[in-house]
Amino acid sequence: MGDTPRGPGELLDLLLPHSCGGCGRAGTAWCADCAAALSGPPLRIRPRADPGVPCWALAAYRGAPRAAVLAVKEHFRRDLTKPLGVAMARGLDHLRDTARPLVLVPAPTRRAAARARGGDPVTRSAIVAASWLPGCRLVRMLRMRPGVRDSVGLGHSDRQHNLRGRIIVATTRPPGVLFPANAEVVLIDDVLTTGVTMCESVRALAEADVTVRAVLVTCAA
Template sequence: MLDLILPRQCGGCGAPGTDWCVICAESLAGPPIRARPRADPGVPCWALGRYRGPLRRAVVAAKEQGRRDLAVPLGAALARGLDGLRDRERPLVLVPAPSRGAAARRRGGDPVTRSVRVAGSWLDDCRIAPILRMRRGVRDSVGLGASAREHNLRGRIVVSADSLPDALRSSNAEVVLVDDVLTTGATARESVRALASAGIAVRAVLVTSVV
């Protein structure tokens, strides 16, 4: 019945009758690829894939078109990537990269945190720490070049938590910053810097897609 009102479409390719088709799922099944952004965050960066095709459409649909359901396949793919990258002897802490408050509200929530929560639900010994926030005054980065993006973000990502989760204080924990798109690396670099200034050493960055 619901299909008649709101036909389901694959978030990656538009195929009818499913939220996420088998072909698009297969396109995300490989191991993460190494990414080397211009603004180097100083830790290894990994991506589930390139920002094109089904992956690009899915990221845009989750971010701009209110497709909350896509957090499920994207989060599961992040979990597979993390499972291959992590040291299983150590607890994992996932920190979602911050999004601009107004933008996230307009889109009905933060798609990165949503996907990270799904990923965390698949992984053993994993905590989520949504402690990064963007200060007011950060412009939408669409159309900005590398140096303008860095200038736009400098000093504007902060750790915002009354108390840091215990898992983050454990020197044994592997802290991974997670974002949806890696473009110039400016957000990742500023996020890693903000966490470092709070005494939190980030081990790696994992993004859904790299431009």
């Protein structure tokens, strides 16, 4: 009845109707079926390059999880940050020792890639995950040196050469300041392919006297 004024969000929905980031279903940004694909207990994975700590994934890199990761990274679907972060929080809740503080360290990304994507989607999802878990905090302390190439299309040995020595700790603050006593440190990423990034990240953290307890990724390729 009558012409009810519409808010900016409603007008945007009329111009750009929602579609599910996992399956493309119209009318929702993230449907219940796709959410279910990331809701189970994390899967233990064993990458070709072993970082020396247990590695876990919420799902295999196919179907809805793969589509959601690509939508965030390549199609600027920032609306998927929350559901992916919540799925990460649930996975962490399966793995963590609730008697100990939990610290999430996002895997580093190339600065050029972060600029192209309007920020780092891994860190955004990790922030959401940390906000959902009691006794959890996020510490951003890893970065890539200049000169790292995009890893898409690189084989295992090329990935090793590309990243060897190029992931570093980007803070001079001591671990005792950044991490609560007895904290469990978990490395977070979106996709684990060969494990080279995790190996270099664990190495860099170990050199800074930070012990990583586990790796958790959204998808295992």
